[in-house]
Amino acid sequence: MAEVCAQKSEPGPRTSHDAIQSTARLRAVELVRRMRGGSQPWLVRCDDGQCYVVKFQNNPQHVRVLANELLAGRLAQLINLPAAACAIVDVPAYLVSLSRNGWLEGEVRPCAGLHFGSRFVGDPEKAFVVDFLPSRLLRAVRNLRAAFLGGFAFDKWTCNCDGRQVVFCRTTSGEGTGYHALLIDQGFCFNDGDWSFPESAARNFYPRRLVYECVQGLEFFEPYLSAIENLQISCLAACAQEIPPEWCGGKPEKLDRLVEELFERRKRVRQSVIDAKNSELKPFPNWR
């Protein structure tokens, strides 16, 4: 089973400033449809021709979910995890008023302004994108190690208080070539709207434990563990800098502290993985 995780072709992390490109700022041109999910996101077509899953400032969870998505999404990309590309999406007032009709009871109506967008993986017309795979296909996911072991170290670091969520994708013409996993829904990193880091050894496991069967030791979480440990604080700050102040729940100055805490806790991720291994859940049955 170890071979499943030992995908040599997976690229290594980037930790230098050169890797930090600015987040795309786009204008929404069409509200396509509601997506599932507690934050009541929408699939939105933007002026780059791509579709994005957009979470709105007035979502029913917390406005900081948008800040969390952008910061965690950027950090994940910095260490080369397969995370959905992020964007800041400007939704003009006319689009919201165009879609005035057809709201369901209890639905939050999107408001105009700047919102968070997660680029829809592939063309919605030409790609199979699913939230769930049967075990046989899950075992064969091409980037299993990056998504689930790198993702686990990342979730420990960022204190993701939601279960790990991924989508699996393949092109409609790519039957038999296997699926790729993409990390999505980083909204509850940094403990949701709280921006704190309550520790729990029992948190962050993907519910389908077969993704951990290959783990035989700490080295299976590389190169992501080392990439987190070696991050420079200036890289973290550069990722945080782009967050629109209105996504910070009235206290944008708290972002500086969040960045400092992330920087401080990066050296403790290794121990968190060991604590998880020793937890009652025994998530890594093949650890030697």
Ligand SMILES: Nc1ncnc2c1ncn2[C@@H]1O[C@H](COP(=O)(O)OP(=O)(O)O)[C@@H](O)[C@H]1O
């Ligand atoms: N980048 C993406 N590409 C494809 N599908 C996505 C992407 N982001 C989200 N989705 C889909 O949208 C759904 C809702 O997104 P999610 O971020 O989980 O919202 P919530 O925070 O409300 O749970 C997901 O279950 C997934 O099916």
Ligand SMILES: [Mg+2]
């Ligand atoms: Mg979700």
